[in-house]
Amino acid sequence: MSDIFDTLSVLILMTAFVLMANKKVKAYIKTFRVQSALIALSAGILGVGAIVDEGRYDLMVVCVLIVILKVIYIPGLLHKTYAGIEYRTEKDFILNIPILVLMSCSLVVFTYFSLSASGSINEGGIDPQLVNTISVTMIGLLFMITRKKAIGQIIGFLEVENGIFITAMFSTQGMPFIVDMGIFIDMLTAVMIMGVLVFKINITFESINTDRLNKLKG
Amino acid sequence: MNYLIYIVLQIIVIIVFAPLINGVIRKIKALSQKRKGAPVFQMYFDLHKLFRKTTVVSETSSWIFKAAPLVFFSTAVTAALLVPVSTIIPQPLTLPGDFIVMVSVLALGRFFMMLAGLDTGSTFGGMGSSREALISSLIEPSIMVSLFTIALITGSTSLSKILFVVNNSETRLPLQVSILVFLALLLIIIAETARIPVDDPSTHLELTMVHEAMILEYSGRHLALMEYGAAVKQLTFITLLVNILLPLDGMISRAGIAAILLSLLFYAAKVLIAAVLIALIEINSVKLKLFSIPNLAALAFILSFVAFLQYFVLGGNHV
Numbered sequence: 221m222s223d224i225f226d227t228l229s230v231l232i233l234m235t236a237f238v239l240m241a242n243k244k245v246k247a248y249i250k251t252f253r254v255q256s257a258l259i260a261l262s263a264g265i266l267g268v269g270a271i272v273d274e275g276r277y278d279l280m281v282v283c284v285l286i287v288i289l290k291v292i293y294i295p296g297l298l299h300k301t302y303a304g305i306e307y308r309t310e311k312d313f314i315l316n317i318p319i320l321v322l323m324s325c326s327l328v329v330f331t332y333f334s335l336s337a338s339g340s341i342n343e344g345g346i347d348p349q350l351v352n353t354i355s356v357t358m359i360g361l362l363f364m365i366t367r368k369k370a371i372g373q374i375i376g377f378l379e380v381e382n383g384i385f386i387t388a389m390f391s392t393q394g395m396p397f398i399v400d401m402g403i404f405i406d407m408l409t410a411v412m413i414m415g416v417l418v419f420k421i422n423i424t425f426e427s428i429n430t431d432r433l434n435k436l437k438g
Numbered sequence: 439m440n441y442l443i444y445i446v447l448q449i450i451v452i453i454v455f456a457p458l459i460n461g462v463i464r465k466i467k468a469l470s471q472k473r474k475g476a477p478v479f480q481m482y483f484d485l486h487k488l489f490r491k492t493t494v495v496s497e498t499s500s501w502i503f504k505a506a507p508l509v510f511f512s513t514a515v516t517a518a519l520l521v522p523v524s525t526i527i528p529q530p531l532t533l534p535g536d537f538i539v540m541v542s543v544l545a546l547g548r549f550f551m552m553l554a555g556l557d558t559g560s561t562f563g564g565m566g567s568s569r570e571a572l573i574s575s576l577i578e579p580s581i582m583v584s585l586f587t588i589a590l591i592t593g594s595t596s597l598s599k600i601l602f603v604v605n606n607s608e609t610r611l612p613l614q615v616s617i618l619v620f621l622a623l624l625l626i627i628i629a630e631t632a633r634i635p636v637d638d639p640s641t642h643l644e645l646t647m648v649h650e651a652m653i654l655e656y657s658g659r660h661l662a663l664m665e666y667g668a669a670v671k672q673l674t675f676i677t678l679l680v681n682i683l684l685p686l687d688g689m690i691s692r693a694g695i696a697a698i699l700l701s702l703l704f705y706a707a708k709v710l711i712a713a714v715l716i717a718l719i720e721i722n723s724v725k726l727k728l729f730s731i732p733n734l735a736a737l738a739f740i741l742s743f744v745a746f747l748q749y750f751v752l753g754g755n756h757v
Contacts, residue, residue, distance in 0.1 A: 229614075230617070231614075231617070237737065241737045325744070329747070332747070348748060
């Protein structure tokens with residue numbers, strides 16, 4: 221069983237790398253969709269286990285919520301935002317893509333070593349799922365700071381959120397339901413506000429390059 | 439005496455059926471475009487035609503131009519002999535570290551092809567050679583890392599030993615490692631055999647061609663050897679992919695002729711699956727521009743490196 225979760229965590233990590241190697245907004249949204257679907261799949265498998273073993277239905281509800289929110293609703297919202305703005309491809313990076321991908325790889329190594337240094341979490345051997353999922357969060361942060369356009373940063377934020385969520389789910393085998401709900405509602409509000417803001421930035425400045433906002437400073 | 443039979447069997451399987459894989463991939467592509475397409479055996483007809491045609495050699499070229507097709511074809515055949523098609527058939531060539539030999543032998547063939555591209559002094563040849571050098575230097579690290587990952591897990595650098603360990607039903611590769619290495623090798627095959635996201639095999643458009651640009655000056659027998667060598671190399675890589683990562687031979691418990699035939703049947707089915715997969719990738723993607731290829735290569739490298747890391751994270755235990 222843990223073999224399946226190891227594989228799923230590796231695949232989620234892989235989508236983080238694919239996201240990093242992409243530069244088209246359409247591909248961002250598609251990859252995010254795949255990542256969320258993988259998370260929903262892991263929640264579903266855990267949920268089936270929870271129903272059979274303990275009779276808890278909350279993880280199944282979480283799985284359905286992930287499918288509705290992260291696989292269908294939020295990517296759709298991003299598509300709508302993206303249709304309203306000018307650019308299609310991310311052009312100016314702080315570093316070029318191969319270097320960014322290699323940096324993400326070194327983040328995985330860094331996570332591994334920092335987890336192995338903190339001995340209290342791991343009883344005999346490090347959990348590969350933990351390494352992979354925490355790496356997703358780290359790569360999401362790197363994604364966020366290396367993309368200059370607002371829509372890339374939103375995707376980065378969502379990836380960080382995905383990473384934290386899947387870390388919590390794998391390490392606790394299902395958080396309390398109220399915590400899950402809180403996270404979802406927070407994320408939904410954040411994405412909606414960001415979507416509106418991207419629109420506003422685009423209308424006011426005719427571009428969503430966040431660097432230009434710096435010109436507002438006196 | 440027995441070994442002679444096995445060598446012949448290995449040669450027949452890889453070298454005789456290599457052009458067929460190209461035919462299958464082309465047929466699937468044609469069907470996806472609602473065309474009837476050339477027959478599956480078209481490449482055999484082409485090779486037959488080319489072998490009978492006059493060979494034209496440029497006056498300004500040196501011996502390298504004439505030697506390169508022979509070197510390229512013979513290195514491809516050598517590499518094909520190193521990758522076993524089935525664990526039931528004992529290997530004609532087994533030596534420790536033979537996948538390193540395989541990669542370096544293929545690199546030798548590619549080196550001669552690049553030299554031949556430069557030799558005639560035509561602009562396209564030089565351009566193709568420099569592009570090929572770029573792509574191969576980007577893709578080679580990921581071949582080595584992914585094969586070394588498997589070697590570390592199985593505890594051997596000999597391909598036939600690796601296959602034996604992988605096919606034993608008690609000592610499978612961990613699932614996540616095999617998925618990652620599978621994806622990495624798929625990207626490697628696409629780059630090595632000049633398929634669509636990296637290079638378009640069916641066009642002679644000056645701006646984009648890589649493989650075709652290098653062999654542009656060849657004709658007749660030489661061209662046939664080049665094309666045939668490329669097909670053999672492609673089937674060698676596909677064999678490596680399917681035999682390491684889709685092991686089925688462990689299910690055969692008997693020995694003898696029937697077991698060999700059954701394992702070859704499995705092998706054919708696996709190769710067909712891989713060919714369909716490659717064709718699907720070709721259909722569903724567009725050719726990348728040359729400067730986006732490093733991104734793809736970085737992804738292939740990362741896939742193999744993360745597989746290596748998974749082995750490391752899992753505690754480095756042998757299977």
